Amino acid sequence: MDSMEIDDTVYLNRNLTMEGLVNQVDFQRRQRPSRCVTVCLGLLSAVLLAGNIGQFIYYEIIGRPASADPSQVGFHVQGDRLQGGHDASAAERTQLEAQLSNLTQEKVLLQQSYSALTAERDEFNASFNNLRNDRDQLQASNNALTQKSDQLQTSYTDMQSSLEGLQTNYQNLQREKDQLQSNYRNLQREKNELQTLSTTLRANRDQLQSNYSSLKINKDQLQASYNGLKQESDQLKMSYNNMKSSLEGLQANNKNLKAAKDQLQTNYQNQQRQKNLLQTNYQNLQREKDKLQTLSTTLRANRDQLQSNYSSLKIDKDQLQASYKTLSLSKSFLQIRYTSLTKDKDRLQSSSNSLQRDKEQLQNKYSRLAKVKDELELKINKVRGKPCQPGWRRFDVSCYFVSTEEKNWTMSRDQCIREGADLVSIDSRDEQAFVNGLLSADVNAWIGLTDSVKEGVWTWADGTPANTTFWQAGQPNSYDGEQDCGETVQRSPGPGQWNDDGCFAVQTFICER
Incomplete structure (x- = not known):
């Protein structure tokens, strides 16, 4: 029986979702013709059995008593005819039983195909569920790691x-x-300078104090001398007053005393001048003393201020030292945290790279599964499709057509597209051998092979790469740089070979759908 007639009894529904490849295979079986045939054969067998019983009864009960009667000869002839009809019915029954056996075998084969497809569907579903669970787990892990990475990045940014x-x-x-x-150093220098100046001034003050003491002693001595002289003057006055009465007698002495008096007066004036000079010096010294006292007070205030500033600077220095130590500790702690965060970052980066590689692997697996899904869907659609049109030949799940007219590569493809197909894409040696068998001896025919997009990179007309090739030795050579289309060359024996040729060449072409 034709394989397409068997496959035509199977309907395949495939649901595709965004989550991945979901194969939901529902086999709906039509009411099989074998059931109807079985019922008909059963009824026919019952009718035949009833006929045989009736014929047996007729010959055994009715035919024997009248066998000597010449009038029953016609009945014997009619019985022979019925026997011939019975034999024909038996032969037809045998043929129907053979057909029933064939249908039973086909039923068993279909049942096995259904079981195999069901098992394959279950395996696909289990694989898909596992992949979906793995993807969900990886997605959850990736989300958790991404959130943790964002938190760590935020913490790192804040810490930075x-x-x-x-x-x-x-x-x-x-x-x-x-x-x-x-x-502080400037103040220290100023303090040292002021200290030196203070020491110098203190030495000058001590010197002046010593000079003042000496002058005071001299003054006291002069004062004592003056007092003594004053006492002597008073005594002289008393003597003068006493001796005034005897002035005449003492005139000579008076002259001497007057000369002595003048001398004493001169000395007194000299002493007075010296006294005034000492008084002036004393006042100057007093003023200098006051100035020195003021300066000493100022220096003491400056010293106190410097001492206070020094204490404040020392406190500030201690605070700065403590702050420096605290900052050093903070820096060390932050350095440790930074190192730890760097290690965490590297570890997270490594995890992210690993997850990225896993993601790419899953993406590749998903792409391969999607490709397999598309191929299976294409095959299933072709299985569910109608039989090949007249003039088309079937191989596997595709239909092939060899043109009777010759065109260039572009026009050949346009013609295939108008037929709902495309130039043939060959993926296996069996398919190449089948295509080679469609052509007559030494005939070249266009196939859907081209490197017009990128020189040296051969792809099929639908853009998929040509992974399995059957080039002749030394091909493709792109002779004169204008051979961008592929053709298959019929060879027998063998599966045939490929050659590159100019796309403008006119020849036979092969379509596939």
Whole structure:
């Protein structure tokens, strides 16, 4: 029986979803003709059995008593005719039983095909469910890792911002510290200079104090001398007053005393001038003392201020030192955290790369499954399709047509497309041998092979790469650089070979659908 008549009893429904390849195979079987034939054969057997019984009864009960009667000869002739009809019916029954046996065998074959397709469908469903579960798990893991990576990236960004802020604050504090250190050194130099000046002034003050003490002693001595002289003057006055009465007698002495008085007066004036000079020097020294006292007070205030500034600077230095230590610890901690985050980042990057590779592998597997699905769908659609049209030949699930007219490669393909097909694409040695068998001896025919898109890269007319090739030795050679289309050359024995030729050449072509 023709294989297409067997396949025509199978209907295949395939549902495709976005989640992947879902094969839902529902075999709907028509009411088989064998059932009707079986019923008919059963009825026919019953009728024949009834006829045989009736004929037996006729010959055994009715035919024997009247066998000597010449009038029953016609009945014998009619019985022979019925016997011949019975024999024909038996032969027809045998033929129908043979047909029933063939139909039974076909039924068994169809049942086995159905069981195999059911098992294959179950395997496809199980594989798809496993792939979908694996994909869901990988998707969940990828989402979790992506979320964790985003959180870590956010934390790292925050830590990086905090680190940059702390680094900026540390640099500002370092600059302030350097500025304060410079100010401290300047103040220290000024303090040392003021200390030296204070020491110098203290030495000058001590010297002046010593000079003042000496001058004071001299003054006291002069004062004592002056007092003594004053007492002597008073005594002289008393003597003068006492001796005034005896002035005349003492005139000579008076002159001497007057000269002595003048001398004493001169000395007194000199002493007075010296006293005034000492008084002036004393006032100058007093003013200098006041100035020195003021300067000493100022220096003491400056010293206190410097001491306070030094204490404040020392406190600031201690605080800066503590801040520096804290910042150093923070820097070390942040460095450790940064190193840890870098390691986590590298680990996450490695995981991401691994997941990316897994994703690409799954994508490749999905692409291969999708390709297999498309091929199976194409085959199933062809299986479900109508038988090949007259003039077309079937191989596997495709129909092939060899043209009777000759055209160039482009026009040949256009003609195939108008027929609902395309130039043949050959994927196996069996198909090549079949196509070779369609041609007459040494005939060349266009096939759907071309490298017009990229020189040296041969693809089929639908864009798929030509993975299985049957080139002649030394082919393709792209003679004169204008041979961009492929043809099959009939060879016997053998499956035939391919050759590249100019697409403008006119020859036979082969369509496939």
